[in-house]
Amino acid sequence: MTETAAIELRGVNKSFGAVHANKDIDLLVKKGTIHGIIGENGAGKSTLMSILYGFYQADSGSIHVDGVEVKISDSRQAIGLGIGMVHQHFMLVESFTVLENVILGAEGGARLADGTQRAREELYRLEQDYELKVDPDAIVGELAVGLQQRVEILKALFRGAEILILDEPTGVLTPSEADHLFKILNVLKDQGKTVLLITHKLREIMAITDEVSVMRRGEMVATRKTADTSMSELAELMVGRSVLLEVEKTPAQPKQTVLDVQNLRVTDSRGVRVVKDVSLQVKAGEIVGIAGVSGNGQSELLETLAGIRKADHGIITLAGNTLDLTKVSPDPAEIRGMGLGHVPEDRHRMGLINSFSEYENAILGYHQSEQYSNGWLLDRSAIKQEARDAIEKYDIRPPNPDLKTANFSGGNQQKIVLAREIERDPEVLLVGQPTRGVDIGAIEFIHKRLIELRDQGKGILLVSVELDEIRSLADRIIVMFDGAIVGEREPGADETELGLLMAGVEGERA
């Protein structure tokens, strides 16, 4: 390990309007190391990396690459300086092939035919060197997420990246895919490349980085050698106070079955069977967790149970009422009326209307209830009063029901949705990705609230791609793969075993 700096930032500032996203950031990344940057959502990590990649311009401060001060005013210059970036939301053209995506911007001639052969050979060499196997002629949109990410890494390497920035790379991966990614990153490091890993997951930092820098509210608060620090120290640095990493809960006291799903089959708009004969039960007073890599039917299962999607076949019994999901046209309101609450996976797409005020969002879907109406009109003062109560109870910040939800952080938005669904006192709560894009402080709160709800004797069906979350919250874990339930385990089950189940290779183990 050499001691020269691959990247050095001095006094970098960046504001978006009134938001000071980066304040006087100093950062030194040593050549040939894996350097982690950790911080909560909204701490300014992504902004900082976007400045480094020329996507945004810093308001002030300087950037040095290999000891030379540089100006990076667009991505082309960043690429020229040997900086490559794998974005959290992939920058891929889904209708293109892998090869087309890789050569985009470096085609090697005005006619595509001029450069493709050379590009093919180069891709093959990169595949061999870095264990990055992908079929160059596959359509990117048809690839699994893990493979799409490899395409992103290949893109950067193809353009000669010496410094690779990865922004939250494991959010979409299975544990085994993540392990493979880390292997690749280590190979990259061994070949002298520098890796900057942006994440909010403490375990990843501990597992793979050499050094770690912590950001909090736009500031760089500390840099440590990974070997000299601990998860709890990092968590405290991130949040600014000590946090509980483990969820405290007593053993579940399951009672009668409140949700019974029989032989649910769902076909999506492409005509693909996405949920295959799923049967499951949720009892009052327990949390059933559905683990699985994203895209294995969990989303469709949730949406069907919530009445948003139509089933081909399937009967549910909800708090004593039986409903044939094929007979009814999907009607979320009817199912809600039977005692079901739904915290959708994607709060931006389904949970909130972000251009509406907080108090309006707080009654979405329940706006027909009599308590909010004043004859034909909405009773605004009643709605606002209730919104204020929820704001206080769920510690939603800023405590202003008139503010548009777009102006709340991810964690606070999630609390708004959660408050809306829980306060209706449902018998069964469907929860999808409750802590996606939510900061540690809010995660702690949300987890506690869900456990409380369980202890009040409600049934909770939890879908999450965060295996850690499932393991710490659920009383039973059901694993889904390719639309079917492939196994049920205790929360204490071995992580590798669950990982294998999630990857669909249960046969070899069981």
Added chain:
Amino acid sequence: MFENFQTLILILDSTVRLSTPLLLACLAGLYSERSGIVDIGLEGKMLGAAFGAGAIAYLTGNAWLGLLGGIGVAILLALLHGYASITNRGNQIVSGVAINFLAIGLTALLGQSWFHQGGRTPPLPKGGRFQDIVLPGAEAVKDVPFLGPIYYELLSGHNILVYVAFAAVPLTWWVLFRTRFGLRLRAVGENPAAVDTAGISVILLRYRAVIICGILTGIAGSYLSIAQSSGFIKDMTAGKGYIALAALIFAKWKPVNAMFACLLFGFLDAIAIRLQGQALPLIGEVPVQFFQALPYILTVILLAGFIGKAIPPKASGVPYLKERT
């Protein structure tokens, strides 16, 4: 039998003539929309170009200068659309509609104040109009049964812009799928952020697409005023820009499909003209309006999903915003 064949050839011949402006405008829209800029202003650009070409061809007596003038006007309007929708990230539909209104009003106003003929340009002098080209050997094979009339009537005897339009189809295909520019153009219409992070300017790329759109609508408009007819007439595009847009959707944004869609719509138009005032056996007289409405009806049916899905470029109509606000 022979008479029917002759009639068919004549209908097909006018199909080619009527499809030409549609095809040029449709390809123009294809470049623009493939880059992510929705262009409902094809109609206005064509109309502006038709006026520009008519006026300049009349004044100079030169069809080529007229064509250049037409293209110039269309490019200016295209740049206006670009400035509104690319640089200032405005609503592309609004900008396109505004351009259509601008063209309708401005051509009539300028036409009246310059030429005093109620908004039309005076008939073109000789040389101001593109003449039909007789392909080599057309006269010789004219009387050969079947193949003769096909070559003489259908393939030969069109003006240069017709051949330009049909040559633009394979050329567009090649540019789109075989060149670096085409790859980037398709990419920017699908995911501009991917193009941006690859170090390519989204703005420049989209401006280039919009300018190509201007050139092609310029040729389309010029065709109307200085090739198909001799001089500009008020509102002479008569909705062809919208039909071209319908054809583009019908063609699912693919160049070769676009040609067939435009030929189909041109064919319907040709039949409508042919059947004007004639009674069909069994059905009786069919109103011309029915055939005029057919392209739109077909497109609506298509959009309703009966003929398969038409999926536009993913980023079309969405202004590209790099920094969050």
